[in-house]
Amino acid sequence: MQASRARLFKEYKEVQREKSADPDIQLICDDSNIFKWTALIKGPSETPFEGGVFQLAFSIPEQYPLLPPQVRFLTKIFHPNVHFKTGEICLDILKNAWSPAWTLQSVCRAIIALMAHPEPDSPLNCDSGNLLRSGDIRGYQSMARMYTRLAAMPKKVLLPPCELVVGACFLTWLLG
Amino acid sequence: MDSEDDMLDANDSADEDFYSGGEAGLASSDDGDGDYDFADHDSDDSAELLSHRQQQNYSILSEDDIQHHQEDDINRVSTVLSILKSEACVLLRNYNWSVSKVHDEWFADEEHVRKVVGLLEKRMEIPNDRELTCGICFESCPRTSMSAAACGHPFCGACWRGYISTSINDGPGCLMLRCPDPTCAAVVGQDMVNSLADDEDREKYGRYLRRSYIEDNRKTKWCPAPGCEYAVEFVMGSGSYDVNCNCSYGFCWNCTEEAHRPVDCATVSKWILKNSAESENMNWILANSKPCPKCKRPIEKNQGCMHITCTPPCKFEFCWLCLGPWSEHGERTGGFYACNRYESARQEGAYDECERRREMAKNSLERYTHYYERWAANQSSRQKALGDLLSLQNDKLEKLSDTQSQPESQLKFIIEAWLQIVECRRVLKWTYAYGFYLPEHEHAKRQFFEYLQGEAESGLERLHQCAEKELQIYLEAESPSKDFNDFRTKLAGLTSVTRNYFENLVRALETGLNDVGPSTSHGTSSKGTISKTLGGKSKSGKSRASSTSSKTSGSNRAVDESNIWACEQCTFANPKSAKNCQACNHQHR
Numbered sequence: 001m002q003a004s005r006a007r008l009f010k011e012y013k014e015v016q017r018e019k020s021a022d023p024d025i026q027l028i029c030d031d032s033n034i035f036k037w038t039a040l041i042k043g044p045s046e047t048p049f050e051g052g053v054f055q056l057a058f059s060i061p062e063q064y065p066l067l068p069p070q071v072r073f074l075t076k077i078f079h080p081n082v083h084f085k086t087g088e089i090c091l092d093i094l095k096n097a098w099s100p101a102w103t104l105q106s107v108c109r110a111i112i113a114l115m116a117h118p119e120p121d122s123p124l125n126c127d128s129g130n131l132l133r134s135g136d137i138r139g140y141q142s143m144a145r146m147y148t149r150l151a152a153m154p155k156k157v158l159l160p161p162c163e164l165v166v167g168a169c170f171l172t173w174l175l176g
Numbered sequence: 177m178d179s180e181d182d183m184l185d186a187n188d189s190a191d192e193d194f195y196s197g198g199e200a201g202l203a204s205s206d207d208g209d210g211d212y213d214f215a216d217h218d219s220d221d222s223a224e225l226l227s228h229r230q231q232q233n234y235s236i237l238s239e240d241d242i243q244h245h246q247e248d249d250i251n252r253v254s255t256v257l258s259i260l261k262s263e264a265c266v267l268l269r270n271y272n273w274s275v276s277k278v279h280d281e282w283f284a285d286e287e288h289v290r291k292v293v294g295l296l297e298k299r300m301e302i303p304n305d306r307e308l309t310c311g312i313c314f315e316s317c318p319r320t321s322m323s324a325a326a327c328g329h330p331f332c333g334a335c336w337r338g339y340i341s342t343s344i345n346d347g348p349g350c351l352m353l354r355c356p357d358p359t360c361a362a363v364v365g366q367d368m369v370n371s372l373a374d375d376e377d378r379e380k381y382g383r384y385l386r387r388s389y390i391e392d393n394r395k396t397k398w399c400p401a402p403g404c405e406y407a408v409e410f411v412m413g414s415g416s417y418d419v420n421c422n423c424s425y426g427f428c429w430n431c432t433e434e435a436h437r438p439v440d441c442a443t444v445s446k447w448i449l450k451n452s453a454e455s456e457n458m459n460w461i462l463a464n465s466k467p468c469p470k471c472k473r474p475i476e477k478n479q480g481c482m483h484i485t486c487t488p489p490c491k492f493e494f495c496w497l498c499l500g501p502w503s504e505h506g507e508r509t510g511g512f513y514a515c516n517r518y519e520s521a522r523q524e525g526a527y528d529e530c531e532r533r534r535e536m537a538k539n540s541l542e543r544y545t546h547y548y549e550r551w552a553a554n555q556s557s558r559q560k561a562l563g564d565l566l567s568l569q570n571d572k573l574e575k576l577s578d579t580q581s582q583p584e585s586q587l588k589f590i591i592e593a594w595l596q597i598v599e600c601r602r603v604l605k606w607t608y609a610y611g612f613y614l615p616e617h618e619h620a621k622r623q624f625f626e627y628l629q630g631e632a633e634s635g636l637e638r639l640h641q642c643a644e645k646e647l648q649i650y651l652e653a654e655s656p657s658k659d660f661n662d663f664r665t666k667l668a669g670l671t672s673v674t675r676n677y678f679e680n681l682v683r684a685l686e687t688g689l690n691d692v693g694p695s696t697s698h699g700t701s702s703k704g705t706i707s708k709t710l711g712g713k714s715k716s717g718k719s720r721a722s723s724t725s726s727k728t729s730g731s732n733r734a735v736d737e738s739n740i741w742a743c744e745q746c747t748f749a750n751p752k753s754a755k756n757c758q759a760c761n762h763q764h765r
Contacts, residue, residue: 003313003338010314065312066342096485099358100312100339122483 004064008034011103025108035060038074039108043152044116048144049077052152056111057087058104068098071107076151078144080118080129089114090124234410234429236422237396239386242407246389249275257282262365263295265385269351273393294354294363300328310335311357323372325355327362336372340364344377348384349488392489400432401425417441426602438685439606447609451548468492469499544612551608557640558601564644565594572651580656589664593643593671600636600678607632610685621689628681631746635677635760639670673761680748680759 012034015027023042030036037058043049055074061067071094073087081090093102093110102110123129131140237245252275254264270293271277281289290297302308302324307316312335322330331339335356343350353364369381390396390407399406399421406421410429417429418437426435428444436444467474470492475484483502486492493502569591577584607629614622646667650657657663740749741764748759756763 003334006315007313014314063338063342066338093358097358099356100335101356101358 004060004062005034007065008060011105014103015105022105022109024112025105027104027108035062035064037069037104039104041108041112043148044112047116048141049079049115049148049152052148054115054152056108058107065100065102068094068102069104069107070094071111076147077115078125078128078147079115080120080123080125080132081114083124084128088124090119090122234408234419236399237407237409238422239405242386242389246273246386249273253278259295260365260367262367263363266295266352266363266365267293269385269388269392273389291361294361296326296362299326300324302328302330312339323368325360325362325364325368327355327357327360329355329357329360329362331356333372336368337374337377340369340373341377344369344373344380344384347487348388350381351384351388352488388489397429397432399423399425400427435602436606436609437603438682439610440686443609443613444606446613447551450544466496466499469494469501547608547612551605554601554605554608558598558605561594561597561601561640565591565598568594576651579653580650580660582660589668589671590643590647593639593667596671596675597636597640597643600632600639600674603678603682604629604632604636607681607685625685625689628684632677632681635674639667639674642667642670676761677746677759 008029012029015029024044025042026040028038028040030038037060039056039058041054041056043052043054053075054077057072057074059070061069071089073082073089075087076084077087078084082088083090089111091110091114093099093107118128118132120129120132128140128143131137131143249268250261250264253259253268254261256279257264257267259267267278267282267289268275271281289295302319302322304319306319308319308322308330309316310322310332311329312331315332317332319330321333323333323336324330339356340350340353343353353369354360355362355364366381366385370378373381390398395411396407396409398404399408401421401423404421404423404425406423408419408421408429410419416437417431418426418435419429420426420435427433428435428441431441431445433441433444433448439447468486468490471486471490473486473490475486484494484496486494494500495502573584573587573590576582576590577587607625611622611625611629614625616622646663650660650663739752741752742749743757743759743762743764745762746757746760748757750758750764754764
């Protein structure tokens with residue numbers, strides 16, 4: 001308990017000191033509980049998630065860093081390795097490949113890497129995985145893009161015409 | 177019920193001849209293998225007595241033996257490859273403790289082996305600063321309080337302790353521990369665990385290491401008896417799978433269930449599953465888990481995708497739906513979440529079939545209960561016999577030797593009789609599992625089997641009765657009884673007759689009651705002879721019922737036309753070459 005608190009405090013100070021070190025990641029510690037963190041990560045460029053900001057919730061066990069933190073997406077995301085409803089993430093370093101030398105920061109980096117390189121062979125979101133596995137890259141990208149637009153971007157941005165069409169189609173499908 | 181009458185008559189008639197046959201057989205059997213028997217009886221290990229007819233193709237290892245074997249292997253690898261002992265240990269563990277495999281792999285491609293196992297060629301030193309930052313707690317600590325594996329990544333003592341302890345508490349996967357740095361694959365061996373972990377963890381690690389030596393080695397297994405700490409080393413290839421541990425527990429090497437000749441392992445596992453299927457636990461496990469297709473440990477799937485990875489050391493990756501290896505899954509098999517191998521197999525009915533069979537089995541509960549009750553009765557009877565045997569050995573035999581003024585070495589026949597009873601109860605018990613799974617529609621086989629079983633049952637009853645009730649008289653007697661020698665002859669005779677009968681029964685059942693031809697030397701039974709003797713029996717059944725004489729009727733002799741003769745006492749079909757019946761030792765006239 002004491003060790004994990006000390007270690008988290010170190011990470012907290014590091015985050016404060018190097019705020020601008022990694023502009024894609026913003027880690028925020030809960031004001032009242034050092035075992036609860038949230039992170040805002042930017043969708044990696046040249047992916048359908050580009051331009052979106054995704055919120056992650058960290059729940060850290062008392063045995064941290066000997067045991068991995070529990071992380072899930074709070075922002076809805078269409079990705080083969082993220083559960084569409086719960087936001088649960090299927091990532092080996094969060095399960096059996098965890099090493100105590102990882103930090104919250106490096107976990108965020110790993111998640112960004114996962115967003116750029118999905119693993120459709122071990123899917124939590126079957127529809128998303130199926131699109132990729134069947135080779136429908138465009139279908140996957142437009143779906144992911146649309147959810148990024150819907151959930152991870154400020155609402156007032158003007159949509160460029162082509163995406164407007166896709167979005168409208170999907171909205172009618174959603175409502176219909 | 178015609179057939180039942182038949183059976184009774186057959187038993188009755190056999191009863192009368194049994195004794196005379198037994199005594200007749202006794203003379204020959206005493207002459208024949210008397211020496212052989214005594215030679216073996218000198219070792220007073222009861223377990224050995226039971227198996228004295230089989231050649232021993234296994235050895236029992238105590239905890240010390242295990243440690244010695246393990247150390248020997250480690251030393252051998254360590255000297256041959258000139259590496260540290262802890263490295264040799266990791267290497268052996270990685271190749272399932274096979275010394276030859278380690279040598280082969282190492283000399284074929286040392287670099288590759290080093291990479292796979294995580295042995296670095298050169299030891300890196302910890303950076304030569306006075307203070308270093310621990311990679312886990314991020315505190316800076318003096319260099320002297322830091323340690324590192326061969327890779328030189330420094331971590332502080334407290335973090336190492338926590339890291340090692342977490343891994344050890346996570347299970348035997350700790351035997352393949354790596355440096356905590358995620359980019360580093362350097363192995364953390366027993367030497368580091370011993371210098372960094374606390375006593376409790378060190379001991380646990382040592383235990384896992386010893387367990388791994390037995391469990392991951394293909395030539396060794398633990399004795400499955402509760403509380404028994406012996407392991408068994410088995411030499412493949414010859415003889416039966418039956419193993420008798422020093423704790424006197426007999427088990428089958430192949431499936432590690434209790435010894436179950438003549439029934440095969442698959443039947444036993446079905447039977448045992450069936451016996452426990454009624455219990456809540458088993459229901460839960462069946463409903464909620466599947467066994468890992470490789471290591472058979474039950475796995476519960478509580479979340480996530482269909483890609484299951486078994487926990488280390490197994491680490492087998494498989495598909496939850498079809499239980500096939502994950503590597504064989506791809507787009508062609510249609511899927512990772514709706515595996516179509518499973519779907520198509522389901523449509524073909526492979527899975528439904530299994531479930532339907534389970535359903536049917538439940539419906540025929542009555543039939544099952546019949547067999548189970550008899551199986552359980554023999555089981556408890558065997559337990560009781562074991563207890564009696566112990567009490568005899570411990571004190572009664574001594575008293576008997578006093579009252580009858582016989583040296584104890586002359587009373588061995590009593591122990592032998594009881595050992596035979598214990599063994600027979602075991603065989604008989606399993607014949608009920610055999611009977612349960614014998615297909616209904618094979619009427620001829622069934623009837624013959626039930627006849628053999630009935631004979632076995634009554635023969636054993638006679639022996640048990642004699643060893644229990646008649647012995648009691650002499651136990652209670654005050655002075656030497658005149659007829660004690662007669663008792664000896666009778667009991668020894670019964671023992672030998674029953675032993676012969678059961679050995680033949682086991683052999684006949686093991687060959688599935690059909691594939692031993694009449695001309696082979698065993699000549700237990702062939703398909704032809706079964707039906708013939710059976711025909712003879714069922715025809716003669718009634719006639720025997722009318723004539724109380726036990727002499728076999730002519731129909732049995734009809735069998736003589738070929739190369740066999742039917743025993744006049746038990747109708748067993750023997751090859752011409754045999755002088756005595758192979759089932760009951762009755763002399764052929």
